[in-house]
Amino acid sequence: MSKRPTQADVARSAGVSATTVSLVLNGRTGTRISDDAARRVRVAAETLGYSPDPTALSLRTGRTKTLGFVSDGVTVTRYASAMIRGVLDAAESKGQSVMMAEVDDHPDRWERAIVDLSDRKVDAIVVGLMVARTIELPPMPSGVSTVIVNGLSGGLPSVLPDEFAAGRAAAEYVIRAGHRRIAFIGRSERMLDPVVSATVGRRYQGIDRAMADAGLHFTTTCDLPEWEPGPAREAAMSVLGSPSRPTAILAANDRVAFGVYQAAADLGLTIAQDVSVMSFDDEALADYLRPGLTTMRLPYRDMGMAGVREALNPGNDLLELPMPLVERGSVAPPRG
Amino acid sequence: MSKRPTQADVARSAGVSATTVSLVLNGRTGTRISDDAARRVRVAAETLGYSPDPTALSLRTGRTKTLGFVSDGVTVTRYASAMIRGVLDAAESKGQSVMMAEVDDHPDRWERAIVDLSDRKVDAIVVGLMVARTIELPPMPSGVSTVIVNGLSGGLPSVLPDEFAAGRAAAEYVIRAGHRRIAFIGRSERMLDPVVSATVGRRYQGIDRAMADAGLHFTTTCDLPEWEPGPAREAAMSVLGSPSRPTAILAANDRVAFGVYQAAADLGLTIAQDVSVMSFDDEALADYLRPGLTTMRLPYRDMGMAGVREALNPGNDLLELPMPLVERGSVAPPRG
DNA sequence: TTGTCATGCTAAATCGATTTAGCAGAACGG
DNA sequence: CCGTTCTGCTAAATCGATTTAGCATGACAA
Numbered sequence: 001m002s003k004r005p006t007q008a009d010v011a012r013s014a015g016v017s018a019t020t021v022s023l024v025l026n027g028r029t030g031t032r033i034s035d036d037a038a039r040r041v042r043v044a045a046e047t048l049g050y051s052p053d054p055t056a057l058s059l060r061t062g063r064t065k066t067l068g069f070v071s072d073g074v075t076v077t078r079y080a081s082a083m084i085r086g087v088l089d090a091a092e093s094k095g096q097s098v099m100m101a102e103v104d105d106h107p108d109r110w111e112r113a114i115v116d117l118s119d120r121k122v123d124a125i126v127v128g129l130m131v132a133r134t135i136e137l138p139p140m141p142s143g144v145s146t147v148i149v150n151g152l153s154g155g156l157p158s159v160l161p162d163e164f165a166a167g168r169a170a171a172e173y174v175i176r177a178g179h180r181r182i183a184f185i186g187r188s189e190r191m192l193d194p195v196v197s198a199t200v201g202r203r204y205q206g207i208d209r210a211m212a213d214a215g216l217h218f219t220t221t222c223d224l225p226e227w228e229p230g231p232a233r234e235a236a237m238s239v240l241g242s243p244s245r246p247t248a249i250l251a252a253n254d255r256v257a258f259g260v261y262q263a264a265a266d267l268g269l270t271i272a273q274d275v276s277v278m279s280f281d282d283e284a285l286a287d288y289l290r291p292g293l294t295t296m297r298l299p300y301r302d303m304g305m306a307g308v309r310e311a312l313n314p315g316n317d318l319l320e321l322p323m324p325l326v327e328r329g330s331v332a333p334p335r336g
Numbered sequence: 337m338s339k340r341p342t343q344a345d346v347a348r349s350a351g352v353s354a355t356t357v358s359l360v361l362n363g364r365t366g367t368r369i370s371d372d373a374a375r376r377v378r379v380a381a382e383t384l385g386y387s388p389d390p391t392a393l394s395l396r397t398g399r400t401k402t403l404g405f406v407s408d409g410v411t412v413t414r415y416a417s418a419m420i421r422g423v424l425d426a427a428e429s430k431g432q433s434v435m436m437a438e439v440d441d442h443p444d445r446w447e448r449a450i451v452d453l454s455d456r457k458v459d460a461i462v463v464g465l466m467v468a469r470t471i472e473l474p475p476m477p478s479g480v481s482t483v484i485v486n487g488l489s490g491g492l493p494s495v496l497p498d499e500f501a502a503g504r505a506a507a508e509y510v511i512r513a514g515h516r517r518i519a520f521i522g523r524s525e526r527m528l529d530p531v532v533s534a535t536v537g538r539r540y541q542g543i544d545r546a547m548a549d550a551g552l553h554f555t556t557t558c559d560l561p562e563w564e565p566g567p568a569r570e571a572a573m574s575v576l577g578s579p580s581r582p583t584a585i586l587a588a589n590d591r592v593a594f595g596v597y598q599a600a601a602d603l604g605l606t607i608a609q610d611v612s613v614m615s616f617d618d619e620a621l622a623d624y625l626r627p628g629l630t631t632m633r634l635p636y637r638d639m640g641m642a643g644v645r646e647a648l649n650p651g652n653d654l655l656e657l658p659m660p661l662v663e664r665g666s667v668a669p670p671r672g
Numbered sequence: 673t674t675g676t677c678a679t680g681c682t683a684a685a686t687c688g689a690t691t692t693a694g695c696a697g698a699a700c701g702g
Numbered sequence: 703c704c705g706t707t708c709t710g711c712t713a714a715a716t717c718g719a720t721t722t723a724g725c726a727t728g729a730c731a732a
Contacts, residue, residue: 006717006718006719007718007719007720008718008719016681016682017681017682017683018682018718018719018720019681019682019683019684019720019721020680020681020682022719022720022721023681023720023721026720031680031681032678032679032680032681033680033681034679034680034681037680037681051455052718052719053395053455053717053718053719054455054456054457055391055394055395055400055456055457055717055718055719056395056687056717056718056719056720057718057719057720058391058394058395058687058719059389059391059392059394059395059686059687059688059689059717059718059719060686060687060718060719060720060721061687061719061720062687064391066435069436073417073421081409081417084420084436084438085409085438088409088436088437088438089438092437097435097437097452097456098435098436098437099402099433099434099435099436100405100420100424100434100435100436101424101428101433101434102420102421102424102425116433119387119389119390120390120391120402120433121390121391229624229626230626233626255624258624262626265601284620284621285620285621285624288565288591288594288621290565290566290569290598342687342688342689343688343689343690344688344689352711352712353711353712353713354688354689354690354712355690355691355711355712355713355714356710356711356712358689358690358691359690359691359711362690367710367711368708368709368710368711369710369711370709370710370711373710373711388688388689389687389688389689391687391688391689392687392688392689392690392717393688393689393690394689394717395687395688395689395716395717395718395719396688396689396690396691396716396717397689397690397717398717
């Protein structure tokens with residue numbers, strides 16, 4: 001029936017008052033506690049296995065050592081885990097626990113989640129989007145620092161992938177491998193709407209910059225209604241089926257690249273050997289494919305970590321994180 | 337500078353004591369409060385927008401309306417989101433918030449996570465494993481109801497997929513489609529260790545039962561070192577390359593099935609038409625493949641929901657949830 | 673001897689709720 | 703007219719910490 005020891009228990013056992021225990025254990029300076037008393041308190045705390053009750057602490061101090069993470073799991077949950085992981089890891093290293101909420105696109109679920117978190121007095125809020133886009137958020141509780149990860153919203157500090165650099169690096173990588181005849185599958189106009197994507201425009205700009213710097217133009221550029229394997233496969237069939245087919249394809253993302261793989265298989269072409277493929281995102285899929293898909297990784301985990309750091313320790317209004325190039329073998333020098 | 341209204345504010349505004357406010361708002365029966373006073377309290381609470389402070393409530397009542405979710409994100413995070421989603425949805429519907437922790441396989445990270453959660457006085461704990469297996473957990477805090485989802489541990493109540501039924505249903509589905517020459521790729525002995533998998537044995541038993549009931553034997557059964565596309569592809573090459581190749585393949589999971597797809601492509605065979613494939617898990621991958629992969633879905637979301645329900649409302653020691661058959665087109669009647 | 677100042681500590685208020693015990697007045701019975 | 707019971711409400715304790723204000727005691731100077 002032994003309950004958890006309280007500060008009062010420690011005080012009793014050390015022969016001092018609760019006040020003294022609090023002062024000693026919080027290491028307050030300038031408090032004129034004798035070394036002897038301090039020692040007794042520490043010993044008592046140690047032997048009793050005392051640790052302060054978080055709920056009492058929250059009530060008194062108004063802070064909870066907890067941060068809220070709200071995400072929009074709706075459309076795509078595929079990426080969630082890496083971001084959550086980053087959030088949890090960073091939080092743990094800062095001694096914070098994480099309270100999670102997931103919302104769909106109903107504005108009042110956002111509102112409810114955020115009100116609930118601020119009711120519970122979380123120390124900071126991280127809003128995480130699975131797909132980088134611009135959203136409207138309900139007014140944030142004042143006094144709670146809030147960061148949006150993988151998205152933009154009003155004046156909130158943001159953490160985003162550095163898509164311009166990634167687009168540029170991807171194109172440069174293919175060019176440097178020796179390719180001159182390159183097609184781009186998945187340049188979709190509708191993605192340029194910031195509500196649909198906050199970053200794709202930057203990706204395109206980076207790609208365009210690299211191509212321009214090399215004095216090249218894409219042999220073909222296809223729009224796609226969706227960045228999914230089905231439409232991508234069809235587009236790739238026509239691109240790769242033409243007599244003057246490109247030696248490399250830049251795919252808008254991994255699922256598009258997967259469609260390209262399927263089209264190549266249908267046409268009896270071997271990836272890397274007959275046609276190189278370079279892509280974006282680094283989904284699990286990219287690692288399953290043979291040859292493995294070379295792609296620019298969306299740094300979900302890093303973004304989660306950065307979001308937590310920024311929320312606890314505000315400073316930057318925009319943090320752009322590098323997207324590492326993951327080399328797997330789908331890009332090789334052109335034949336001939 | 338308006339702070340959130342407290343119970344005392346409501347009391348003042350209604351011209352009653354804090355006690356009365358508490359009694360009225362908690363709807364205590366047998367408390368002899370006049371209808372008039374009750375009404376005044378409710379009106380005041382409403383106009384002030386009062387809601388009780390969760391931290392104060394926790395301190396006083398010892399309950400937090402929060403549940404802890406601890407998962408082992410280590411090896412595979414692919415599935416995490418569906419389970420988390422289930423947990424969050426069920427929790428929300430019960431008015432609970434969720435505090436998350438993720439741990440790797442270090443026993444003391446488990447310990448730390450669990451101590452932290454019980455320090456914070458969560459009302460219940462759900463332990464979620466990404467891959468069904470048997471683990472040792474540190475002793476759980478007494479008085480906190482705990483459930484393990486997708487795993488087994490000591491005497492803890494468990495939520496598991498009903499793998500026996502799924503194995504049986506999978507095999508029956510293929511048999512009922514008319515197949516008689518069926519191979520099984522991925523019958524791995526090492527998976528039978530309960531520490532590696534808590535459920536695969538049941539899956540095999542279900543499959544065996546269905547085969548036996550139909551009076552059939554597998555034409556080939558391959559062990560695999562890993563259930564990954566690479567090894568599976570090789571195994572499938574030899575199975576499908578033989579002159580007396582089977583008309584259907586039962587794959588141990590979707591990644592194995594993907595290896596089979598690749599082998600079929602290499603051999604110029606068309607899935608469904610030339611060889612049917614049936615699988616387990618229903619990863620995102622299963623939906624990308626063409627034709628879509630018919631597979632028995634691991635009900636991660638349902639398991640997450642059930643885990644929460646069981647934790648808040650203990651009753652069963654073992655809950656086996658059905659694995660739905662997801663038909664996508666990779667199984668067709670054999671030709672000829 | 674008395675006043676002043678450190679020193680070393682503690683009593684009590686506070687955070688915002690719940691809950692126990694009990695007060696004041698009305699109604700009722702004898 | 704007095705005692706009992708019921709009605710309608712509240713004061714105060716409590717949960718477990720932090721923090722402010724201040725009480726003893728001893729040392730020292732005048």
